[in-house]
Amino acid sequence: MKYDRTFFFFVPIFFFFFFRSSIAVDSLDPNQTLLDNNTTLVSASQTFELGFFSPWNPNSRYIGIWFKKVPERTVVWVANNNNPLTDSSGILTITPDVNIIITSTRNQSSIIWTANITSRTVSNPVLQILDSGNLVLKSSTDNNPDNYVWQSFDYxxxxxxxxxxxxxxxxxxxxxxxxxxxxxxxxxxxxxxxxxxxxxxxxxxxxxxxxxxxxxxxxxxxxxxxxxxxxxxxxxxxxxxxxxxxxxxxxxxxxxxxxxxxxxxxxxxxxxxxxxxxxxxxxxxxxxDSCDDYASCGNFGVCTFSNSLSCDCLSGFVPRQIQAWAQFDRSAGCIRRTPLN
CATH class of the missing domain: 2.90.10 (Agglutinin, subunit A)
Structure with missing residues (x-):
């Protein structure tokens, strides 16, 4: 019986720590990292989520923000869109000099992406995903948007x-x-x-x-x-x-x-x-509609959506290139039927 009581004593403690470690957070400080291990940052109201993802190829990994409540993952912002990681070794972190970078556990000296922050005068910096979907770097004690050191909404x-x-x-x-x-x-x-x-x-x-x-x-x-x-x-x-x-x-x-x-x-x-x-x-x-295509009828041409030919010339004008016009290329537009003297 003594063994059984001990067992049941540790079970709730185990589950307490398990669930505690599973609770989503919305921010990182300079002592923390976000790894590519299905860990994400989630905004306070569970509206937006930030983490590593692959659009389709598992060998192309990106940091992105998507709608948390939409089952079909829809990414609205990507950090390293032009420089994907080739495996799941990515790390997102705040550097000691207050910059945001993505590196790899394989080579932490090689920067995959950086926010290129030049203004570094901030105390107690924190990287936070807001309920608006904006990723911001700010002081943990300052919620004034005008004082953000960096924000994804600017990019x-x-x-x-x-x-x-x-x-x-x-x-x-x-x-x-x-x-x-x-x-x-x-x-x-x-x-x-x-x-x-x-x-x-x-x-x-x-x-x-x-x-x-x-x-x-x-x-x-x-x-x-x-x-x-x-x-x-x-x-x-x-x-x-x-x-x-x-x-x-x-x-x-x-x-x-x-x-x-x-x-x-x-x-x-x-x-x-x-x-x-x-x-x-x-x-x-x-x-x-097709009439919204810019300059599709050329100079002095009129686009009429109800007209099967789509383009006509203004009164007193004729197609500039007759053969191209007959082949439905009206981009050259129209010229005056009678030149001005």
Missing amino acids: PHDTLIPGMKLGWNLRTNEELYLTSRRSSQDPSTGDYTYRMDRRGLPSIVLRRGSQVQFRSGPWDGVRFGGQAVMRKNTVFNPIVVFNSDNLYYAFENVDASIISRFVMNESGLVQHLTWSQDHWNNIVTIQS
Whole structure:
């Protein structure tokens, strides 16, 4: 009986420590590391999760942030998107000089990724994943967003979530914009960018390399021209700030129960998606039809979506390249039927 009592005495202690070690935390301090062993950081309300992951190839490992409550892992930010680890030896840590780095247990002197932080005057630093999905380096005693030493929201990739911005800090001349990934399974930098054009009245421009693919209408004080879809709706409220200090687009969900994201995919398609039960539901597509393709009808051409030919010339104009026009290549546009004298 003495043996049995001893056994039952240690069982609860064993389970106490087991469950205690399984409790998710939301932060790291300089004395801690995050290893690639299924350990993650989870925000306080269990909204976002940060850890190592592989999109499909187990030999490509990344640090990323994803929605905790979405069964289909949907990554919204990746640290080392252009430099994956080739195995599960990764380590995320804060250095003694207050920087964030990813290294490998195989070679800790070789830095896989760094936040390149130059301002290091912070006491009691801590790296924390917030309920907003923002990964921040800050003082553990300071929750003022203006005092963050570094934050992932300043380095967007292909996705905006509530609280992130697309645009410019006009005081510092710093720009935040979206860049597509290489493919659905490869988070490295792709071909497309989606950026706020601040020349004249602001507009938002999609480019493939340097080639413009889409441009919104100018900001008229209420919305971007030609984009009726980007109005307040039952899922999100679009926000545009345009003043002497800032020019940016952002959004907020209508209520805390909604999960949504604004994303540009590897093909340059820009959409606002919301999670609905068991799938992502598309509620907004910026390029709504073929007439949204930039300059598809060329100079003095008119795109008519209801017209099977899609392009016509303005009255008094004719196709610049007759043969190409007949073969449905209208990019050369139109010229005057009668030249000006």
